[in-house]
Amino acid sequence: MSAAPVTEAQEERRRAARALLASPLLTSGSEEFRLVRKHGGELASWFTQETGWRLVVDAETARLYKTPARLDDATRPARAARSKAPFTRRRYVLLCLALATLERADAQITLGRLAEGVLTGTADPVLADAGIEFRMERREERSDLVAAVRLLLEWGVLHRVAGDEDAYLSEASNDVLYDVRRRVLAALPAATCGPSTVEAADPDERLMVLTAEVAPETEELRLRALRHRLTRRLLDDPVVYYAELPEDERAYLVSQRYAITRRITELTGLVPEARAEGLAMVDPDDDLTDLRMPEQGTDGHVTLLIATHLATAEGPRTEEQLNSLARELAIQYRSYWRKSAAEPAAAAELAAQALDRLAALGLVSRDAGTVTAKPALVRYALAAPTIRKARSRA
Incomplete structure (x- = not known):
């Protein structure tokens, strides 16, 4: 018995959902953003029900607030916009300092002013005690800042008005002017509580607190939490191995595998591939991924x-x-x-x-x-x- 044909509305929802999974922060101006706005209510309902993720759509942004199924997965770092080189610890620190500077900035900012704000941030004793310092005197240091800025451009937090980052790399006096898109900036943090309220000093503990969710108190809520965690993993991870799951998640996935994968397929078009060792959601179009195998x-x-x-x-x-x-x-x-x-x-x-x-x-x-x-x-x-x-x- 063949599957029922996909209607135009279903195809639009599928394109919108895939766009959000590939880029959880979309900004106005693209066809994908238009489709997300058009089907925002249905998408928000699906993500809330199946993953526990919150979707917020307004005139400028569509933000899917994803909570990772695992906090210990370091295999998919942020990458430089051009070279695709993974971000180093130094670049992550610069990115955070740049965001803190932009939070206090005016509607426009230059790359030079942004660098000054980052340098001010590095004066924090906590960073100094951790051995982190920046002077922006060497090309290598400016290259790290430019990598963070280009990631912000890619996300839509900044919009280039005049100038070019390559010129700044050659000589720090060559400046670049940006518009700061404050609504996009405000939509970045995907946390369940305000970062300023977290008192933990250890980075791993801070991350756990930032993403902590309310513990289920009833059997119904416990089963829903299991469904959320497993659906998140099937959407985010290339493959889910039974041996790597806790006992309760493994038992739930084995018993509810068909229902979970069917709902994912209906929304996204991903196809389940079940093996004795685990389960993967395969993309027939091979475009809903940041890493391909094989690659040219x-x-x-x-x-x-x-x-x-x-x-x-x-x-x-x-x-x-x-x-x-x-x-x-x-x-x-x-x-x-x-x-x-x-x-x-x-x-x-x-x-x-x-x-x-x-x-x-x-x-x-x-x-x-x-x-x-x-x-x-x-x-x-x-x-x-x-x-x-x-x-x-x-």
């Missing part, structure tokens, strides 16, 4: 080859063994890869980037320099070819 280019090829090696290897591998493999592959494929891949120091970087991607996709685990393949990696194993004998003619 040298880095993508390295990742695929290392994945194949790990999928067929007997037991875990050390990162040093994989660095050696990357060096061998660089020689074997030197005619096809970029020239820098053959440099002596490149192998470790190529292998590290490949492992970062595989870990973010839930395909490997890393612990103290040891890399272990996860069950879903088996799809990248190469089977031995089967050679059929030709039939003899009578």
Whole structure:
């Protein structure tokens, strides 16, 4: 029996939901934003019921306040707008200081003034005690600030009026002017309580307090909380392994798998892929993701080859063994890869980037320099070819 055809309204809701999942903060001016505003009521109801996430839509922004299912997942960091390099601790600190400066800024601000505000923020004794300091005298420091600013441009917090960040990188006297979109800025924090009310000093404890939710008091509320956590993981994580779930979540997912995945499919178009080890929601259009596998280019090829090696290897591998493999592959494929891949120091970087991607996709685990393949990696194993004998003619 074939599935019922998708109506135009359902297709619009699907596009709007996928846009929110890909970018939880949308700003006015795009077709996706228009669709979210049009179907905002139904979308808000679905996300509240199925995930516990809050959707707020106004004339300028559409903000899906997502609470992560796991607070210990460090595999998907913020990335630089152009290079896609993961944010370092230094850049995260700069981003937070820039946001604090913008909160007190006028309707317009220059990059120079923003840098001054960040420098003032670094004078805080807490940052000094943590060994964090910025002078903005070196190009490297200005590059870190520019990476944070370009992320704010991508989010729509800032709008460039005049100038260019590349000129500022060359010389700090070359300034850039921005409009500050205050409503977008105000929509950024996705917390269940005001950050200023949190007294915990430890970063992990602060994060737990910022995202803490009311403990369920009845059996009905407990089951709803389970559904929320599992739906969040299925929407956010590439794969959900039964072995990694607490007992109550595993039992609930096994019993309610069909109902949960059906509702996700109806809204988003994602298709469930069920295996003995776990469950994944697969995107037939392959665009609702920030990481693809496989991917074109040298880095993508390295990742695929290392994945194949790990999928067929007997037991875990050390990162040093994989660095050696990357060096061998660089020689074997030197005619096809970029020239820098053959440099002596490149192998470790190529292998590290490949492992970062595989870990973010839930395909490997890393612990103290040891890399272990996860069950879903088996799809990248190469089977031995089967050679059929030709039939003899009578």
